[in-house]
Amino acid sequence: MKTDSTLICPVCGSALEWNGKECRCENGHSFDPAKEGYINLLLSHQRRSSHPGDDAAMIQARRRFFDSGAFDSLTALILNSSFITQRSSLSLLDCGCGEGHFLGALSEAHDGQFFGVDVSKEAVRCAAKRYKKAKWIVANGMRKLPFADHSLDAILSVLAPRNPEEFARILKPDGALILGVPGVNHLIELRSRLAANAGDFEEKADEAAVKCAPHFTETHRELLSYQQTLNAVQLADLIQMTPIFWCSSPEAKADVQRLSELTVTISFALLTLQRL
Ligand SMILES: C[S@@+](CC[C@H](N)C(=O)[O-])C[C@H]1O[C@@H](n2cnc3c(N)ncnc32)[C@H](O)[C@@H]1O
Ligand SMILES: [Zn+2]
Numbered sequence: 001m002k003t004d005s006t007l008i009c010p011v012c013g014s015a016l017e018w019n020g021k022e023c024r025c026e027n028g029h030s031f032d033p034a035k036e037g038y039i040n041l042l043l044s045h046q047r048r049s050s051h052p053g054d055d056a057a058m059i060q061a062r063r064r065f066f067d068s069g070a071f072d073s074l075t076a077l078i079l080n081s082s083f084i085t086q087r088s089s090l091s092l093l094d095c096g097c098g099e100g101h102f103l104g105a106l107s108e109a110h111d112g113q114f115f116g117v118d119v120s121k122e123a124v125r126c127a128a129k130r131y132k133k134a135k136w137i138v139a140n141g142m143r144k145l146p147f148a149d150h151s152l153d154a155i156l157s158v159l160a161p162r163n164p165e166e167f168a169r170i171l172k173p174d175g176a177l178i179l180g181v182p183g184v185n186h187l188i189e190l191r192s193r194l195a196a197n198a199g200d201f202e203e204k205a206d207e208a209a210v211k212c213a214p215h216f217t218e219t220h221r222e223l224l225s226y227q228q229t230l231n232a233v234q235l236a237d238l239i240q241m242t243p244i245f246w247c248s249s250p251e252a253k254a255d256v257q258r259l260s261e262l263t264v265t266i267s268f269a270l271l272t273l274q275r276l
Helices: 056-067 072-079 082-086 101-109 121-130 164-170 188-193 201-212 232-241 250-257
Strands: 016-018 023-025 089-095 111-118 135-138 152-158 171-182 216-231 261-275
Touching (some): 056 121, 056 232, 072 101, 082 171, 089 101, 101 121, 101 152, 111 121, 152 164, 164 171, 164 201, 188 232, 188 250, 188 261, 216 232, 232 250
Parallel strands (some): 089 111, 089 152, 111 135, 152 171
Antiparallel strands (some): 016 023, 171 261, 216 261
């Protein structure tokens, strides 16, 4: 059986061997891979509900929205980011990977070992069904991650919860944390119609860097901003997949959903941070 020294057992912390068919540690803890090929390493005490994370409807909305091409420029920004293109091969974790769009694209464009973690089983199942070059794992990114100390070259986190201390533990000393956060005026046209301001978006990138500061220093920031005209299906999917709109009133959402199209600003900051 091939040993993967990157993964560790969530029960005892020893190396986890995953050969596709079987996944177990030397102490006999075993985790049956699902038929779609992912493994579930989420222990019952590591979750707050029986179905944590995004649900199936949100995942499908996110999948349709990505497939529509509206975020292709963000995908290109991540694929071409300096840390990733500098390496001929790399081991990378996408923590809070959702339905797998960004990691799937990375695993198809680059050589290396690619791991996607999400606390939502539905998200990981959806990712594993489509993207076969990455390894997909159900786990809680806010608890101890099932990776060995200093085992990864890079961690990607796009619009997902972050645990900088744990990221620092599993990254190699020269490893990088790549954060995708909303930029200034991101979806401002929808936010104003849906009364979802969610704080000052001008500060999201700085706030993310400050939160990581005890363990990381920012070395690079790339900004992306463009206008995109979305049709009614794209608007409905975007509203469903974006957490800041979940509290918007049903009336405001119905008003937006009566539009046949709306041009919105899409704006992201991509931060690269190095371990201190
Ligand atoms: C807004 S979505 C972003 C998904 C993906 N990064 C993308 O950009 O398409 C946030 C994701 O974080 C996941 N998530 C929430 N809490 C998490 C946790 N504690 N550990 C791992 N994933 C989590 C959700 O299930 C969801 O898939
Ligand atoms: Zn074990």
